[in-house]
Amino acid sequence: MEKCPEHPPLFTFGVIADIQYADLDDGYNFTRTRRRYYRSSLQLLKNALESWRESAVKPKFILQLGDIIDGFNKSHDASDQALDTVLTEFSSGPAEVHHVWGNHEFYNFSRSALLRSRLNSTLHSDGILNAAPADSEIYAYSFSPVPGFIFVVLDGYDVGLLGREESSQQYKDSLSLIRQHNPNKDLNSPVFKGLEERYTMFNGGFSKVQLDWLDSVLSSADEKQEKVTIVSHLPVHPRSTTPICLAWNYDELLSVIRSHSCVVCFMAGHDHDGGYHRDKNGGVHHLTVQGVVETPPDGNAFATVSVYEDKMELKGCGRVRDRVFEFPQNEGNITKAMTDLQIN
Template sequence: MDDFAQHEPLFTFGVIADIQYADIDDGYNYSRSRRRYYRNSLQLLRNAQESWSESAVKPEFILQLGDIIDGFNKGRNASDRALDTVLREFSSSPVEVHHVWGNHEFYNFSRSALLSSKLNSTPHTDRSLRGARAGSDIYAYHFSPFPGFTFVVLDAYDVSLLGREDSSEQYRKAMHLIKQYNSNEDLNCPPEAGGLLRRFTMFNGGFSKEQLDWLDSVLASTDEKRERVTIVSHLPVHPHSTDPICLAWNFDELLAIIRSHSSVVCFMAGHDHDGGYCQDKCTGVHHLTLEGVIETPPDSNAFSTVSVYEDRMVLRGSGRITDRVFLFPGPQSDTDHRA
């Protein structure tokens, strides 16, 4: 790893996922198999902020990969208070934060409320899907922190039962889709069929044709300009980068678009608190699923700092997160492996 860090990076950025803060005692996940440290997640965010602010090379921005506060806040009428608490920690340094939306954002807030909240980090330009297509409420945009590099933020709950009014056409279509595979009364329980079909649960979602077409158009432009593109989403889209229960509903359609373009180098996601990694054998694209803060014990950490160079990204993890080197894909990229 040290051999890759001898030269000054072009830029660096921080990454953190699944903070899920709530001012409540420790608890457990949905299946009661994992402990969750709701209050302590704020301290782990604090640790990350301190590390980034004390770095010799300060991050240009932070990627917050979704589930910033926990759904338990809603039932306690504490959603706004919890969000303000976490955002105060982020504002302790002047670094720009790009917020991704996960299922817990929609447990706490409506889609319209999120669009008008501080969790809407869409630049006020035509680089967003909403800016390009008037009337759209899809939260997807791209930004360029350095010449030749583009980051695309996707809305993994564009097609979902979450954040949509029960009476809406979007809700009806999402319900029709999930019911084709999941016959459980509680749609948060995965289908009995198992395998990749386990992804059809209520806490997941997918990408509409409108969003996929927009992404295809953005990547066509970055291909032409020979840029390096990193895509971020709350939900993973590669079956080898996560437990299938955490995959986006139509991960295969998203993967097909990535594989049809040459500019994508990395896909980053959260949601699976255990984390995961693979390199796509078709493209050499790196698929990273970041370990979640919420299930990280108080004596550890879960954040990373990524240094970007001309030909690679070097990720230095803290605590549970493993150091990695992401060599940018080339014509000889034909490996597919799990970490």
């Protein structure tokens, strides 16, 4: 008996993370334990774009999960040139790009400069449903590629030291917070105490304003029975990444997600090794995508996701493995965020 062909996907999209391009010879990470291929990362981006262009089903959009260029560009006065080089490549792609902001964006540009730049995808997307308060300078928005599906882009450095003026209240509050957990003179050096490792300068978190906004977006999606995928540079589930890459207040964001039935997936970058975990509390898939910058020149690191009514199928290339994300089944009421969060 012949197997019936599967229905075509409702839509597809591309995913790529941590390109960190710089026109520099290979280097190493902060601890000089891992090689980084700054220059050849551009070719790996070209490989991904070529794959998406030649695909029988063109992606509806591409998610760029942050760290599009490397922080070393700043010290070489090459930030604008490097960004233009990468964005020129993206412009040859088959679909619009939704850019997430990571720590390397803030190494190169101020928050106000990023809001005025081509990395502000809210300026180029006509699928925005809601925007964060304009006076907060929070880069968070949602868009709907097709009816019934919502994507939410979060600002993982809304709370943090990067991109904030040292004289600002946001900077002072963030410095006070990180100092409660990290006494090191160099705040990029972690305290190796389990989950406390996350309190470094290259991480950040989500303000109450952003969490409340996300809660309202998800409440609306619950009512309309829409399926939501959330994206951020920083992972928020401890079992989807190493502690040193977690968002500062990952637990608060997890509480918001777990209090709704609409969220099906959370996608992040930052951890160049990647990771995956399906949260037993709600069944949400937490995917951390492998970084391009630590992928050798003869490899690849990107994925194409096909979306169906009941699942998403991720087809990885190179270091990114294939996965199937079955959508959670809504069973009864979702318990509101717990006071004492337990990681499952």
